Amino acid sequence: MALVPLAGLLADAAAGGHGLGAFNVICLEHAEAIAAGAERAGRPAVLQISQNAVRYHEGRLAPIAAAAREVARASTADLALHLDHVEDRALAGAAAGNGFGSLMFDASRLDVDANVAATREVVEQAHREGLLVEAELGAIGGKDGAHTPGVRTDPDEAVWFVEATGVDALAVAVGSSHAMTERTARLDVELVARLAQAVPVPLVLHGSSGVDDASLVAAVRAGIVKVNIGTAVNVALTAAVRARLDDDPALVDPRRYLGAGREAMAARVAEALKVLAA
Numbered sequence: 001m002a003l004v005p006l007a008g009l010l011a012d013a014a015a016g017g018h019g020l021g022a023f024n025v026i027c028l029e030h031a032e033a034i035a036a037g038a039e040r041a042g043r044p045a046v047l048q049i050s051q052n053a054v055r056y057h058e059g060r061l062a063p064i065a066a067a068a069r070e071v072a073r074a075s076t077a078d079l080a081l082h083l084d085h086v087e088d089r090a091l092a093g094a095a096a097g098n099g100f101g102s103l104m105f106d107a108s109r110l111d112v113d114a115n116v117a118a119t120r121e122v123v124e125q126a127h128r129e130g131l132l133v134e135a136e137l138g139a140i141g142g143k144d145g146a147h148t149p150g151v152r153t154d155p156d157e158a159v160w161f162v163e164a165t166g167v168d169a170l171a172v173a174v175g176s177s178h179a180m181t182e183r184t185a186r187l188d189v190e191l192v193a194r195l196a197q198a199v200p201v202p203l204v205l206h207g208s209s210g211v212d213d214a215s216l217v218a219a220v221r222a223g224i225v226k227v228n229i230g231t232a233v234n235v236a237l238t239a240a241v242r243a244r245l246d247d248d249p250a251l252v253d254p255r256r257y258l259g260a261g262r263e264a265m266a267a268r269v270a271e272a273l274k275v276l277a278a
């Protein structure tokens, strides 16, 4: 109960056949909502701060990391702090000192050889600091990276990539796509099963907001361990904020609308965690 490393949560989820929900933190209210949702569901969860979120906070990692870390420490749920979609090596180097137990290094924009070389260097440094590293294999096709619909991770290439880089978890392209606001993605569950069979580290699904509950459960049963959900919870948060502001054009106290957004997000997080526990 508190701030725990991702490694243990991944191992528990893999052993139990559950999905581990990972949610993006942009503001303090996101961290509070994830903690509240995890407590309500009685499940662990991951608080992830992306490089884009750090950029939003004027390039400063420390304030938002401190906020998320302290929310996790105060929670009765087991919560991991994870640095997500890092492309900047200096930011990767700041993870350990800011309380992160893991990071995702994303060199998927590079061609596969450059991806391997850059990822291996980050893994060596991160392992010296006791961090777990997730990476993404993205040079399989499609210039928008591994999450482009139609792009798929090849199992043989994934095995080779994990061995060549030493990564501890692998984000795979199996039909989901980032930032979808409708749940219309069609997952290749048969490919998930083949990847899980072949790849010796836990598999991660990005872009899960576009995937319906039944497909998420099927993906977890087939071998996905960590499930990243960003957009779906922001849809809930923003809808509640918009409704509150529309209801009362004279409203000015941010607590009144941010509080409604936080509550809606907590409910959505709890719902997602219950689905992943099934």
Ligand SMILES: [Zn+2]
Residues within 6 Å of the ligand: 085, 178, 206, 207, 228
């Ligand atoms: Zn992602």
